Amino acid sequence: MGSYDPSHYHRDALSKLSDSSLLIGDAFIDGVWQKTDNTFEVIEPSTETVLGQVQSCDTQHFQNAIQSANKAQSEYFKSTTGHTRGAFLKKWASLILENKRDIATILSLENGKLISEAEGEVVYATSFISWFAEEATRCYGVTIPSSTPNTQVTTVKEPVGVCGIITPWNFPAAMITRKIAPAFAAGCAVVIKPPRETPYTCLALTKLAVDAGIPPKIIQVCPTKNREASLELATNPLVKKISFTGSTGVGKMLAKLATDTLKRVSLELGGNAPFIVFEDANLDLAVEGAMFCKFRCSGQTCVCANRLYVQRSVAEEFTQKLVAKVSQLKTGPSLVSTTTQGPLVNKAAVNKVQEHVDDALAKGAKIEAGGKPGAPGQGYFFQPTVLSSVTNDMIVAKDETFGPLAPVFTFDTEDEVIQLANDTEFGLAGYFFSRDINRAMRVAARLQVGMVGVNTGKISAAETPFGGVKESGYGREGSLYGMDEYTYTKSVTVGNLDI
Numbered sequence: 001m002g003s004y005d006p007s008h009y010h011r012d013a014l015s016k017l018s019d020s021s022l023l024i025g026d027a028f029i030d031g032v033w034q035k036t037d038n039t040f041e042v043i044e045p046s047t048e049t050v051l052g053q054v055q056s057c058d059t060q061h062f063q064n065a066i067q068s069a070n071k072a073q074s075e076y077f078k079s080t081t082g083h084t085r086g087a088f089l090k091k092w093a094s095l096i097l098e099n100k101r102d103i104a105t106i107l108s109l110e111n112g113k114l115i116s117e118a119e120g121e122v123v124y125a126t127s128f129i130s131w132f133a134e135e136a137t138r139c140y141g142v143t144i145p146s147s148t149p150n151t152q153v154t155t156v157k158e159p160v161g162v163c164g165i166i167t168p169w170n171f172p173a174a175m176i177t178r179k180i181a182p183a184f185a186a187g188c189a190v191v192i193k194p195p196r197e198t199p200y201t202c203l204a205l206t207k208l209a210v211d212a213g214i215p216p217k218i219i220q221v222c223p224t225k226n227r228e229a230s231l232e233l234a235t236n237p238l239v240k241k242i243s244f245t246g247s248t249g250v251g252k253m254l255a256k257l258a259t260d261t262l263k264r265v266s267l268e269l270g271g272n273a274p275f276i277v278f279e280d281a282n283l284d285l286a287v288e289g290a291m292f293c294k295f296r297c298s299g300q301t302c303v304c305a306n307r308l309y310v311q312r313s314v315a316e317e318f319t320q321k322l323v324a325k326v327s328q329l330k331t332g333p334s335l336v337s338t339t340t341q342g343p344l345v346n347k348a349a350v351n352k353v354q355e356h357v358d359d360a361l362a363k364g365a366k367i368e369a370g371g372k373p374g375a376p377g378q379g380y381f382f383q384p385t386v387l388s389s390v391t392n393d394m395i396v397a398k399d400e401t402f403g404p405l406a407p408v409f410t411f412d413t414e415d416e417v418i419q420l421a422n423d424t425e426f427g428l429a430g431y432f433f434s435r436d437i438n439r440a441m442r443v444a445a446r447l448q449v450g451m452v453g454v455n456t457g458k459i460s461a462a463e464t465p466f467g468g469v470k471e472s473g474y475g476r477e478g479s480l481y482g483m484d485e486y487t488y489t490k491s492v493t494v495g496n497l498d499i
């Protein structure tokens with residue numbers, strides 16, 4: 001893990017950008033790239049070295065951005081049609097794809113995900129823009145048969161207004177486009193607080209949005225190291241909606257703050273996904289699913305399998321097959337083409353995996369693969385790890401690890417595993433593998449989650465509603481429902497029509 005000179009590595013990577021103007025560290029407020037009085041460092045997880053300095057906004061910057069967005073929003077909605085807004089989005093999508101390699105390089109450097117995965121994320125992020133470009137033209141109202149004679153009732157969808165957007169570092173592009181594409185399509189303006197760890201991707205996407213013709217004051221970006229300042233998005237009365245993706249604790253805090261001005265709120269929060277392998281499953285398919293949904297982004301996705309439950313009769317065979325695949329993963333810097341598992345985002349993330357492994361070992365678990373962090377100072381690495389003999393008293397049964405740790409639990413009956421799977425305050429995603437159609441329908445119905453994967457670990461797509469139940473939040477992103485989060489329905493009753 002990590003035998004390279006970080007300064008060369010950065011220089012080489014950044015010199016490979018075809019368009020270096022995409023690497024921007026300024027705030028974007030009132031249609032202007034701006035310096036502030038403060039900066040913060042962005043650290044590259046593969047090397048633990050400073051990638052660059054980004055401007056840090058204070059409360060006044062957030063207020064300026066919100067006021068500017070508020071002034072621009074109603075004009076934007078009045079002067080454009082759904083078709084025009086869709087055309088802006090299509091142009092933006094095509095510019096992002098033209099610059100795919102550059103955006104992916106920036107994303108990979110600041111987040112640590114493999115360059116191949118980063119390219120995949122850029123395509124995934126763009127799919128939301130293309131999807132909502134089409135949805136912009138189909139933001140239908142309805143006609144309602146009235147109970148009063150000579151009366152017509154219709155509905156129209158109107159934009160909610162200025163939206164505050166706060167997103168996490170694990171998908172620096174897709175978590176932002178999944179929110180702002182439907183907002184733009186609906187006719188809203190946005191003020192974005194990008195993640196402190198990965199602001200560069202958001203700033204590059206913003207430049208391309210403006211290049212695509214999206215009115216500059218409709219997108220405002222306030223990077224910051226000052227969390228207090230970003231809370232302006234949850235309290236300022238001009239902000240009508242807050243959309244947050246991140247941890248459950250921060251989501252609850254934002255929802256409480258937003259209550260005072262009765263903002264609309266969408267929350268995409270933490271997960272603790274069960275991944276169940278029944279004895280009638282195709283085990284190779286199950287291993288493939290586990291590899292994808294456990295080790296993608298080094299285990300740092302909200303829909304990652306967190307607890308692997310395998311029926312006792314196939315547990316040993318499944319574990320051996322999984323270990324064989326995990327042992328082939330090659331940990332290393334994210335831009336090196338032979339790497340198949342990148343670093344975690346920071347030291348705290350490595351420590352959390354270590355804590356979960358230590359706790360499990362102390363309570364009787366066995367290491368089947370990995371189990372160790374990388375050398376200090378040489379990148380935030382942790383070996384992809386498989387644990388067996390895992391039991392419910394261990395931290396891994398309750399907490400989201402958010403790292404490359406696959407704990408294998410065993411179970412005997414369907415009822416038992418459903419009870420275990422649902423025994424968590426979270427309810428984002430759940431997966432299971434079985435060849436029995438009756439079981440598939442039954443288990444999908446009984447899992448208390450917002451998204452179910454049956455015989456697949458891949459459940460995310462622009463057309464599929466994304467969101468959780470229980471303390472994983474509320475609201476749905478992507479799909480035919482995604483624009484509902486950024487519109488309200490106005491009814492228009494026309495009476496005394498004399499028809």
Ligand SMILES: NC(=O)c1ccc[n+]([C@@H]2O[C@H](COP(=O)([O-])OP(=O)(O)OC[C@H]3O[C@@H](n4cnc5c(N)ncnc54)[C@H](O)[C@@H]3O)[C@@H](O)[C@H]2O)c1
Binds near residue numbers: 193228250468
């Ligand atoms: N459900 C989903 O769609 C989804 C997607 C990605 C990540 N997540 C969840 O996000 C978590 C990991 O991301 P994270 O560590 O970036 O989460 P986080 O909650 O720490 O941070 C998310 C965002 O909130 C900001 N933030 C953090 N603390 C804040 C505070 N006190 N005041 C104001 N802003 C604050 C961060 O800077 C970041 O922009 C995991 O729990 C993961 O499951 C959920």
Ligand SMILES: O=CCCC(=O)O
Binds near residue numbers: 301302303
């Ligand atoms: O981390 C959460 C989002 C990942 C996804 O959209 O699949």
